Amino acid sequence: MKQSERRNGGKRKPMQSMASATLIQPSGELWKKIRVELNEDVNTRDQDLATIKEWLRKQPHLPDEWDDDRMMTFLRGCSFSLEKCKRKLDMYFTMRTACPEFFTNRDITRPELNSLMNRLHATPLPGLTPNGRRVSVARGVDKNLDTSELCNLYKIGLMIGDVRLREEEQGVGGDVYVLDAAVLTPKHLAKLSPALVKKFLICVQEAYPVKLKEVHVVNASPIVDKIVTIIKPFLKEKIKNRIFIHSDLNTLYEYVPKDLLPTEYGGYCGSLKEINDAWMKKLEDYTEWFKQQESIKANESLRPGKPTNYDELFGIDGSFRQLSID
Numbered sequence: 661m662k663q664s665e666r667r668n669g670g671k672r673k674p675m676q677s678m679a680s681a682t683l684i685q686p687s688g689e690l691w692k693k694i695r696v697e698l699n700e701d702v703n704t705r706d707q708d709l710a711t712i713k714e715w716l717r718k719q720p721h722l723p724d725e726w727d728d729d730r731m732m733t734f735l736r737g738c739s740f741s742l743e744k745c746k747r748k749l750d751m752y753f754t755m756r757t758a759c760p761e762f763f764t765n766r767d768i769t770r771p772e773l774n775s776l777m778n779r780l781h782a783t784p785l786p787g788l789t790p791n792g793r794r795v796s797v798a799r800g801v802d803k804n805l806d807t808s809e810l811c812n813l814y815k816i817g818l819m820i821g822d823v824r825l826r827e828e829e830q831g832v833g834g835d836v837y838v839l840d841a842a843v844l845t846p847k848h849l850a851k852l853s854p855a856l857v858k859k860f861l862i863c864v865q866e867a868y869p870v871k872l873k874e875v876h877v878v879n880a881s882p883i884v885d886k887i888v889t890i891i892k893p894f895l896k897e898k899i900k901n902r903i904f905i906h907s908d909l910n911t912l913y914e915y916v917p918k919d920l921l922p923t924e925y926g927g928y929c930g931s932l933k934e935i936n937d938a939w940m941k942k943l944e945d946y947t948e949w950f951k952q953q954e955s956i957k958a959n960e961s962l963r964p965g966k967p968t969n970y971d972e973l974f975g976i977d978g979s980f981r982q983l984s985i986d
Contacts, residue, residue: 694792697833699739721963736831737869751867761913766950768943774895781936792833807851834873842879
């Protein structure tokens with residue numbers, strides 16, 4: 661019997677303690693497997709980190725110092741390619757300047773954020789898949805969610821992303837997203853802003869060290885196909901091929917083990933509400949840290965050469981800019 665299971669009359673019961681753990685770190689053989697996946701050499705990674713720190717100090721438009729754990733997370737997300745890590749870090753600090761709507765007023769106790777997080781649960785799950793991937797689930801619990809709240813939803817998502825930059829101490833082998841489309845309606849599609857979607861996707865794909873492996877859509881309706889059609893132009897071909905739409909949860913289990921999923925999806929790791937509440941508490945604990953981080957961003961007036969052209973970066977007209985992602 662797995663340690664992550666408890667039995668009562670031969671049936672598994674949800675692990676309440678797992679739901680409150682938020683981010684369980686890999687160890688043992690899984691840790692070794694992830695090291696190979698991330699191209700991480702424990703004998704040279706400190707030198708790689710030193711190289712990135714030295715590079716950062718030499719960039720007049722970027723912060724002189726940043727903490728080692730987050731820079732190591734970037735190195736892992738870039739498979740220890742130093743040049744790619746530099747590009748990602750530059751874009752990370754650039755986006756913090758370019759998108760104040762995502763990176764300021766990040767206080768989960770603010771009514772608009774607190775209310776949204778209670779009505780839409782969208783958080784990483786505690787455990788890792790057998791190949792070391794972190795699974796996140798997004799599920800609306802209020803059918804009256806308004807598309808105008810997407811900006812705040814993106815803000816919360818990037819807050820969670822920043823916490824993960826600090827707390828994924830050993831790294832993960834990639835990310836898997838399970839999106840529950842049960843509450844989507846035609847009115848959501850009518851109000852969807854492609855420009856805002858694009859801005860968020862640039863943040864996630866170009867500024868964060870994300871290794872997106874799979875996206876699974878459950879409880880899909882015909883409206884999902886239309887939304888995917890809107891989003892696909894912003895994605896590279898290999899990402900389009902990683903989107904899976906499920907009419908039955910049994911096909912989801914072929915990708916994500918039940919042991920990792922919340923009870924709402926037939927899983928055993930506690931309820932999604934419990935996991936969401938644990939993340940709510942974590943984000944509240946980070947409130948002061950988020951405030952301190954608001955000034956950590958690029959200064960475009962000091963960038964060598966031309967400052968970043970935000971209109972060019974986020975422009976929606978003409979051919980879509982192809983986004984790069986692992």
